[in-house]
Amino acid sequence: MSKKFYGNLLLFLTAFIWGTSFVAQVLGGQSSIGPFTFNFSRNMVAGFFLLIIVIPFLSNRDKKANNGVAPAKGDQKTLLLGGISCGLALFFAMTFQQIGIMESTAGKAGFITALYIVIVPLLGVFIGKRVTLKMWACVVIAAIGMYLLSFKSGFDIGKGDILLLICAVLFSVHILVIDHFSPKVDGVKMSCIQFFVAGFFSLVLALVRENVVFANILESAIPILYVGILSSGIGYTLQIVAQKDTDPTVASLILSLESVFAAISGAIYLHERMTPRELLGCAIMMAAIVYAQVPEKRKLGKLN
Template sequence: MPLKNSLLLLLTATIWGVAFVAQSVGMDYVGGFTFNMARSLIGSAVLLPVIWFMGRNSSKKAEEAQGSGSRKDLLWGGLACGILMCLASNFQQFGIKYTTVGKAGFITACYIVLVPILGLFLKKKCSPFIWLAVAMSVAGLYLLCITDGFSIGKGDILVLICAVLFSFHILVIDYYSPKVDGVKLSCIQFLVCGILSGIPALIFEKPEMSAVLTAWQPILYAGVMSCGVAYTLQIIGQKNMNPTVASLILSLESCISVLAGWVILGQQLSAREIAGCVIMFAAIILAQLPQKEKA
């Protein structure tokens, strides 16, 4: 079972890593808001049959156990997650337009280090290993992003903001996921994200159906595979598995995004940028190592 779960999570990370390529290619045809609107609404629609199938096989006692409080948490949680996902995914989408797929993948992976830092405000202490990981990630970001003196590319800043927003998104999910059904929470957040992304898309980009149909491949991949399939695989894969090991496997999406950008788009990283990637990945691993608790 653990091997099967690990393979499912590795497949999830692979789908998410390749999704960076789909996001980059999609921007050649449609605007960022339009892309996120389409992928989120498709992701929400894909999860509807999953929810129906799971509801059909669940017992009536389990359904009765979920009272009005659980439904309230589901709605508020879906709304909060949807707003954060909308902000994070749009910052990421526009950031990818001005940077490479590999750099975007690694900078986004900073959320694994940022989460324990933000957890300090929730009175969750960090071990010395976490602070060392933070220092390493800063050094890796410097090598990866700051190429000419102290200048940072516009795309790098946008993706870094996205990483901070995804950190809050993870903390919100961590709060609501034990209380509600994960697939339903995901479906609602994708719906909220799609609706909120659609507002600026209609105002600023005025999407045309012909352009959306032209970009059907990256949009469909990001919607069906990245949102719908990958999230469901994550839920199945993380069942009865050590969350530390699970998050470490999922963080491989950053490495896969670099490989996907190199294989599919022909994007290259300099030796300095590769060194930054290696240091950041080492920080990601260090941040996920289990620590012994003091008696």
């Protein structure tokens, strides 16, 4: 099977992990620690989780790939630049998401965050990314499905929702930054760097704006470990690895399934009941994702 298929499969797994993590984030937001302390903790857990994995076998793999020679200095600079860029984008996106989710529901937060399916192709146009008519159709269909899934009636937007909308823009930037750097560097190492960068800036804000108490962090250990290891450590790393072989618009469509998984997990663990309207929204979104995977017929006379 093709690299594209495996890449898309990893993105489906990422969407599942992210969607179920909204429950942990809601629980974390209801705990005695502030949003910046929560984000600092999850990023440090993710960073050290990857570091434990990276050190034992990635160093050996790199030496074998380069016949015992260390990677070129230019590659290290690109890796560092990519990690810092991704880390800054992730830090700002996580900050707005964690603050916004404290004033929203898991399902609604999943929907608004996943609006990057619309924002990614829009931003991509400005940097020369080509988006086909079929992809635009899939984006619109998926957005309709997300609306049915997440909004009970009307279009009520509160303060938390506005923050989550800003978060969606920032996650779109994060996706495009990954699209730029992921083919050039080791994805796991870049992911590890981004977590320590995001964790550092989260700690700075936590020390300035919150009362950081280690005992309170321990009380929230379960949601922090879940989000830190699964959502961040595994989820964001899978995203970076998978996006090497996937178009960013297609990637954003698949990742938008996190809103479906957020609604389902919210219904199971937080008793946020799903209505027939919400189930219809899930079905429409899934249809849009499946349609996006159907290969288009190439016109005769074109090589690409």
